[in-house]
Amino acid sequence: MALRLPSKVLKHILSFIDSNEDRNSVSLVCKSWFETERKTRKRVFVGNCYAVTPAAVARRFPAMRSLTLKGKPHFADYNLVPDGWGGYACPWIESMAAKSPYLEEIRLKRMVVTDDCLERIAASFKNFKVLVLTSCEGFSTDGIAAIASTCRNLRVLELRECIVEDLGGDWLSYFPETSTSLVSLDFSCLDSEVKISDLERLVSRSPNLKSLKLNPAVTLDGLVSILRRAPQLTELGTGSFAAELKPEAFTKLSKAFSNCKQLQSLSGLWDVLPEYLPALYSVCPGLTSLNLSYATVRMPDLVELLRRCSKLQKLWVMDLIEDKGLEAVASYCKELRELRVFPSEPDLDATNIPVTEQGLVYVSKGCRKLESVLYFCVQFTNAALITIARKRPNLKCFRLCVIEPFAPDYKTNEPLDKGFKAIAEGCKDLRRLSVSGLLSDKAFKYIGKHAKKVRMLSIAFAGDSDLMLHHLLSGCESLKKLEIRDCPFGDTALLENAAKLETMRSLWMSSCFVSFGACKLLSQKMPRLNVEVIDEHPPKTRPESSPVERIYIYRTVAGPRMDTPEFVWTLHKNPEIGVSKLAIK
Amino acid sequence: MITELEMGKGESELELGLGLSLGGGTAAKIAGKSGGGAWGERGRLLTAKDFPSVGSKRAADSPSHAGSSPPRSSSQVVGWPPIGSHRMNSLVNNQATKSAREEEEAGKKKVNDDHQPKDVTKKVNGKVQLGFIKVNMDGVAIGRKVDLNAHSSYENLAQTLEDMFFRTNPGTIGLTGQFTKPLRLLDGSSEFVLTYEDKEGDWMLVGDVPWRMFITSVKRLRVMKTSEANGLAARHQEPKERQRNQPA
Numbered sequence: 001m002a003l004r005l006p007s008k009v010l011k012h013i014l015s016f017i018d019s020n021e022d023r024n025s026v027s028l029v030c031k032s033w034f035e036t037e038r039k040t041r042k043r044v045f046v047g048n049c050y051a052v053t054p055a056a057v058a059r060r061f062p063a064m065r066s067l068t069l070k071g072k073p074h075f076a077d078y079n080l081v082p083d084g085w086g087g088y089a090c091p092w093i094e095s096m097a098a099k100s101p102y103l104e105e106i107r108l109k110r111m112v113v114t115d116d117c118l119e120r121i122a123a124s125f126k127n128f129k130v131l132v133l134t135s136c137e138g139f140s141t142d143g144i145a146a147i148a149s150t151c152r153n154l155r156v157l158e159l160r161e162c163i164v165e166d167l168g169g170d171w172l173s174y175f176p177e178t179s180t181s182l183v184s185l186d187f188s189c190l191d192s193e194v195k196i197s198d199l200e201r202l203v204s205r206s207p208n209l210k211s212l213k214l215n216p217a218v219t220l221d222g223l224v225s226i227l228r229r230a231p232q233l234t235e236l237g238t239g240s241f242a243a244e245l246k247p248e249a250f251t252k253l254s255k256a257f258s259n260c261k262q263l264q265s266l267s268g269l270w271d272v273l274p275e276y277l278p279a280l281y282s283v284c285p286g287l288t289s290l291n292l293s294y295a296t297v298r299m300p301d302l303v304e305l306l307r308r309c310s311k312l313q314k315l316w317v318m319d320l321i322e323d324k325g326l327e328a329v330a331s332y333c334k335e336l337r338e339l340r341v342f343p344s345e346p347d348l349d350a351t352n353i354p355v356t357e358q359g360l361v362y363v364s365k366g367c368r369k370l371e372s373v374l375y376f377c378v379q380f381t382n383a384a385l386i387t388i389a390r391k392r393p394n395l396k397c398f399r400l401c402v403i404e405p406f407a408p409d410y411k412t413n414e415p416l417d418k419g420f421k422a423i424a425e426g427c428k429d430l431r432r433l434s435v436s437g438l439l440s441d442k443a444f445k446y447i448g449k450h451a452k453k454v455r456m457l458s459i460a461f462a463g464d465s466d467l468m469l470h471h472l473l474s475g476c477e478s479l480k481k482l483e484i485r486d487c488p489f490g491d492t493a494l495l496e497n498a499a500k501l502e503t504m505r506s507l508w509m510s511s512c513f514v515s516f517g518a519c520k521l522l523s524q525k526m527p528r529l530n531v532e533v534i535d536e537h538p539p540k541t542r543p544e545s546s547p548v549e550r551i552y553i554y555r556t557v558a559g560p561r562m563d564t565p566e567f568v569w570t571l572h573k574n575p576e577i578g579v580s581k582l583a584i585k
Numbered sequence: 586m587i588t589e590l591e592m593g594k595g596e597s598e599l600e601l602g603l604g605l606s607l608g609g610g611t612a613a614k615i616a617g618k619s620g621g622g623a624w625g626e627r628g629r630l631l632t633a634k635d636f637p638s639v640g641s642k643r644a645a646d647s648p649s650h651a652g653s654s655p656p657r658s659s660s661q662v663v664g665w666p667p668i669g670s671h672r673m674n675s676l677v678n679n680q681a682t683k684s685a686r687e688e689e690e691a692g693k694k695k696v697n698d699d700h701q702p703k704d705v706t707k708k709v710n711g712k713v714q715l716g717f718i719k720v721n722m723d724g725v726a727i728g729r730k731v732d733l734n735a736h737s738s739y740e741n742l743a744q745t746l747e748d749m750f751f752r753t754n755p756g757t758i759g760l761t762g763q764f765t766k767p768l769r770l771l772d773g774s775s776e777f778v779l780t781y782e783d784k785e786g787d788w789m790l791v792g793d794v795p796w797r798m799f800i801t802s803v804k805r806l807r808v809m810k811t812s813e814a815n816g817l818a819a820r821h822q823e824p825k826e827r828q829r830n831q832p833a
Binding site: 163296376401403405 | 662663664665666667668669670671672675676679680
């Protein structure tokens with residue numbers, strides 16, 4: 001006799017479960033658990049906006065208060081997804097406006113958001129509190145003004161690396177004088193100057209303001225004035241530091257920072273002159289997060305700053321830090337969990353990039369808590385990778401970008417197979433991996449065999465044949481997102497592992513050898529996959545065996561989408577009809 | 586399950602039309618053009634041969650690029666290296682501001698010390714701070730950078746430059762690739778001489794002044810053909826002329 005848990009009790013238990021993965025598991029137990037769970041889920045996450053319809057989401061989760069949506073594939077960040085591909089927020093906003101009027105939080109990533117959309121948000125959700133747009137585009141500062149002026153309880157407004165049509169700094173003045181609820185404001189990606197007096201007043205009347213990220217147009221004077229009014233900040237993104245060096249300016253800045261006793265996170269620092277860095281020394285001991293990736297500061301100055309940051313957990317920096325600087329980080333920043341080293345030169349032929357594999361080895365040896373790495377350098381060695389894997393088996397995210405495509409181990413001239421084997425084998429909790437350098441199919445055999453927890457894998461310019469893809473699709477059990485560019489394989493591996501694709505969120509392949517015929521076949525056999533061929537030239541004009549430029553395959557319960565542009569071919573499921581565009585307008 | 590698609594006669598016979606942006610010799614087309622930056626001319630799948638600067642693969646290539654069109658750089662491939670567009674724009678802006686400033690300063694006699702580009706000597710509170718400075722060589726399209734801070738003498742510097750431009754060491758690129766005999770950049774005996782531009786915009790032969798004085802006045806370096814170096818301040822100058830050329 002089965003005892004059923006009373007739904008009230010279940011509800012109470014569920015109120016302690018926040019993780020959506022856990023809630024998804026709860027939903028699978030039985031129908032009544034599914035029902036109870038869905039009625040209590042407040043934070044909804046949709047990793048691919050085309051995997052499910054907005055209506056279905058609204059219907060399933062009537063208590064939804066927070067929605068997070070992702071649109072374009074990750075490689076859109078590197079201009080590999082043509083403009084107009086899709087990822088429109090409007091249909092979602094429309095649907096939520098009608099069915100979930102109590103929505104309070106919207107977080108969008110890589111989506112196209114229009115001013116209309118923003119105005120709709122402002123008008124439809126009475127208790128709207130949080131808007132975070134990451135890598136979004138399609139709107140102007142007018143849309144932001146609409147949010148600022150209408151959302152009375154707005155707490156969070158963050159524009160992270162968005163492409164915004166900047167019509168001027170007026171938007172800031174649209175926050176009504178009565179608005180005092182702001183907790184976080186990030187306008188670092190906007191270009192125009194805002195009126196500093198507007199900003200001062202806004203900051204003065206927002207006692208709960210904890211996070212403020214200014215844009216480069218805010219001067220040092222402006223920064224000083226803001227800091228005086230908001231010494232309670234825990235997160236600060238400065239404006240531009242480029243100013244003529246004046247002793248009084250330095251003293252004022254220093255004093256302003258020393259009053260910010262709760263500052264934990266610092267970013268911005270565009271154009272920072274090294275002479276101004278000592279003004280930051282007073283906050284260094286308390287910093288847990290430091291983003292110097294836009295600061296063209298060089299070595300001795302960097303170390304002077306970093307050696308004071310003993311609590312640092314997250315460091316983003318340019319390769320100007322050099323191996324020497326990383327050695328210093330390894331000895332001073334013992335709490336480091338995340339390191340990102342970005343290139344300082346867009347021109348890749350400047351191959352004397354000052355960091356080598358040695359820098360990362362130092363940090364791996366010295367920082368016991370290191371679990372997340374993003375590292376750009378010119379070349380690497382197997383020995384270094386093996387050392388890193390041995391020293392840091394607790395790595396969760398390892399993204400190595402060897403900038404020279406096909407660069408072998410520069411000491412032995414071998415492929416980097418052995419090195420990545422060590423990483424896959426040694427770092428058992430690895431969830432995200434990006435590989436680079438010269439890699440043969442063997443490397444992927446090792447990754448397939450050992451990287452059992454990897455969920456996201458990024459590959460470029462690697463492998464020898466179809467085997468590479470086959471190893472990955474048949475081996476990596478937890479694989480959810482796979483993105484590949486410029487690798488020499490295609491149809492066979494894809495078709496043999498078609499079932500795997502339904503267990504994944506998405507697969508992106510560009511400049512590989514996948515043929516149109518294979519895409520058609522895959523699409524016909526797998527009704528719950530959307531197979532999108534993104535190609536400038538209509539596939540009809542070429543033989544079916546010729547490769548297509550890009551494919552994007554994702555699982556979906558929403559069926560083929562209706563908003564495809566002319567260069568996206570979603571294959572019709574009916575083979576008699578053949579290939580036809582499904583965007584019926 | 587799914588039957589394998591018949592591949593036909595083999596992929597090597599296929600005309601692979603892949604839309605990679607392979608503009609010959611021009612700079613990265615990363616910013617969006619109409620229709621998005623991802624569309625480009627059709628080309629073949631990029632292989633290691635397209636990146637001839639990579640050490641081991643070079644051996645497999647037919648002999649070098651000296652004198653021919655510059656090797657395709659990886660910056661001409663769309664979306665590589667994988668840097669987000671915001672960051673890329675910021676880097677490109679830095680680069681543009683720097684070269685604009687350098688152009689400006691090259692034309693001026695007097696240099697304003699307050700806003701030096703990062704790879705030029707800066708004077709702050711009497712202390713000199715050095716960074717990387719640019720080095721160009723006649724006949725080589727791609728410039729390099731060298732950190733004067735890391736060198737202690739002219740011989741040191743000359744050695745680094747010779748390694749950079751004339752030899753292929755593991756991990757570095759010999760851009761001309763063909764020279765094997767040692768080059769004497771400093772003694773005037775070879776085909777090339779080492780010259781520098783000082784803060785006043787004059788081009789001088791390297792080696793005349795004491796090292797410490799040199800590094801405070803150098804703005805950039807050039808490996809010039811000896812035949813072209815005739816107009817430069819001669820090696821053996823009158824003392825008073827030398828004083829005139831020193832920084833004020």
